Amino acid sequence: MQDTDRDLLPEGLGDRLPQQAAASQRVRRAVLDVMAGHGYERVETPTIEFEKSMASRMAGVQVRRMFRLVDPVSLRTLALRSDITMQVGRVAATTLAAAARPLRLCYAGQVVTIKGDGLDPTRERLQIGVELIGSDSEAAAAEIVEVAIESLRAAGATGISVDFTLPDLVDALSAEALPLAASQVEDVRQMLDAKDAGGLVDAGGEAYLPLLYAVGPFDTAIERLAEFDRLGVLAGRIAGLRAIAARVDGKARLTLDPSERHGFEYQSWFGFTVYAEGVSCSLGRGGTYRILGGQEGEPAGGFSLYPDPLIEVLAAEGGERKVLFLPLGHDKQIAERQRAIGWTTLAALSESDDPVALGCSHRLENGEAIPL
Numbered sequence: 001m002q003d004t005d006r007d008l009l010p011e012g013l014g015d016r017l018p019q020q021a022a023a024s025q026r027v028r029r030a031v032l033d034v035m036a037g038h039g040y041e042r043v044e045t046p047t048i049e050f051e052k053s054m055a056s057r058m059a060g061v062q063v064r065r066m067f068r069l070v071d072p073v074s075l076r077t078l079a080l081r082s083d084i085t086m087q088v089g090r091v092a093a094t095t096l097a098a099a100a101r102p103l104r105l106c107y108a109g110q111v112v113t114i115k116g117d118g119l120d121p122t123r124e125r126l127q128i129g130v131e132l133i134g135s136d137s138e139a140a141a142a143e144i145v146e147v148a149i150e151s152l153r154a155a156g157a158t159g160i161s162v163d164f165t166l167p168d169l170v171d172a173l174s175a176e177a178l179p180l181a182a183s184q185v186e187d188v189r190q191m192l193d194a195k196d197a198g199g200l201v202d203a204g205g206e207a208y209l210p211l212l213y214a215v216g217p218f219d220t221a222i223e224r225l226a227e228f229d230r231l232g233v234l235a236g237r238i239a240g241l242r243a244i245a246a247r248v249d250g251k252a253r254l255t256l257d258p259s260e261r262h263g264f265e266y267q268s269w270f271g272f273t274v275y276a277e278g279v280s281c282s283l284g285r286g287g288t289y290r291i292l293g294g295q296e297g298e299p300a301g302g303f304s305l306y307p308d309p310l311i312e313v314l315a316a317e318g319g320e321r322k323v324l325f326l327p328l329g330h331d332k333q334i335a336e337r338q339r340a341i342g343w344t345t346l347a348a349l350s351e352s353d354d355p356v357a358l359g360c361s362h363r364l365e366n367g368e369a370i371p372l
Contacts, residue, residue: 012116012123023315024126027307028108030154031128038147040106040130045087047110051079054086056292065113082113084127085304089291092133093298101134120281122308129286131302136288138240140301141270142247144286148274148303149252152283155307156314159277161253164218164244165260166237167267167287169211177233178207192259211259218245221256237269244270272303279309325355325363325372334367343369 009015016024032042050071055063067080081087084107092103108128116122130147132140145162152160166172170189174180180188187203195212214224222245226238245254252274263285264271271287286303326335326347335345346360355363355372362369 010123012121019318020311020315023311027155027311027314028126028128030156031151031305031307032106032108034151034154035106035128035130035147038104038130038143038150040104040147043088043091043105043107044109045081045084045091045107048078048080049087050074051077053090054079054081054083065115067112067114080112081109082111083304084109084111085129085131085302088131088302089133089300092131092300093291102140103133104130105133106130125306125308126311127304127306129284129302129304131300133291133298133300136268136270136290136299136301138243141240141288142244144301144303145244145248145272146251148272148284148286148305149248151305152274152276152307152310155310157276157279157283157310159253160251161255161275162248163255163257163260163273163275164241165256165264165271165273165287166234166241166258166269167261167264167271168269169234169237169258170208172233172237173208177231180204189259189261193261208259215257216255218254218256221258225256225258240270270301274303274305276310278313281309283307283310321359321361323358323360323362324369325353325358325360327364330364331367334364338364338369 036042051063051066051068054066063079066082069078070076071078088105088107092105096103106129108126110124111127112124114123128151130144132144149160149162170180170185170192174185174188181204184204188200188205188208191200191203191205192208192211197209197212200206200208200212210224210228214221214228222238222241225234229235229238241256248254260271260273263273264287266289267287268289271285273282273285275282284303284305284307286301288299288301290297291300322344324338324343324345326345328348328351330347335347339345346355346358360372362371364370
């Protein structure tokens with residue numbers, strides 16, 4: 001019987017062909033260069049480690065989304081990383097525990113989940129990000145937003161917009177100002193996130209209805225949020241949002257959705273999502289959080305970019321590829337000089353090699369690059 005499926009890949013996984021791989025490398029290099037320019041030092045973590053370590057470092061980590069297996073050496077459960085942030089948290093809390101704070105780290109690598117998100121079946125993605133460990137202040141939050149915007153711009157994104165949120169909003173309000181029973185808190189969170197007014201009332205969150213209208217362009221939405229916060233419970237968070245917005249004003253379009261919770265499993269008082277023109281989905285998110293360990297954990301902030309959709313757009317746009325064809329018997333020293341000044345060269349291996357079919361734009365003749 002003929003094996004008809006031996007070359008199939010699992011759902012949600014795929015190859016990158018040369019043009020896509022080249023775009024991916026350009027994006028990765030551009031983003032990491034920006035991060036390094038702001039003082040973020042790169043770390044690299046293993047793709048697989050003990051499940052317990054990854055699950056216990058951040059609140060809200062969804063272990064069920066990770067591929068898990070038993071280590072034949074230790075007989076303990078291993079997990080394939082679905083998020084590098086928690087691994088960087090481990091590095092900061094252990095190997096770099098004695099390093100001066102604030103500690104600035106960056107990373108890049110592939111992450112894998114058991115299933116995709118919503119309508120997106122993708123299960124393997126490139127994740128690039130920064131973590132600023134030891135502070136979750138307004139200044140720290142503003143810095144990570146600035147670096148996120150600059151990183152995407154360097155990668156080739158245009159029309160960047162940033163949507164702010166307050167991940168712990170319901171927790172802050174339900175404690176005293178707008179009390180909720182413990183059994184109601186999660187339902188109210190979900191209805192706010194879904195923008196379901198009827199469901200919010202049914203969940204006992206009628207007092208939270210004005211939050212559904214504190215959404216939109218930042219300047220308008222923040223005023224509505226301030227009007228809603230008559231008791232001043234959110235005053236510190238509102239002031240923080242205004243300070244961050246003032247610092248990044250003009251660098252991106254700013255919006256606010258204070259009750260947005262999707263994708264903010266472990267963030268604390270501040271979160272944000274980044275978008276770009278021509279890309280249908282978000283390109284990343286970030287915010288403040290705590291690295292678990294000790295009595296309260298260490299404050300931190302950061303963001304993760306998932307630039308695969310941008311890479312697809314850039315790869316589709318293509319652009320002229322300048323490749324110099326080197327015929328048989330070409331001068332090696334001249335070829336070296338051409339590569340030194342930026343040419344990509346492709347050397348003939350036989351007389352039958354066709355420079356046009358091989359994608360070359362120029363041919364080396366008498367020491368000169370002649371257009372084909």
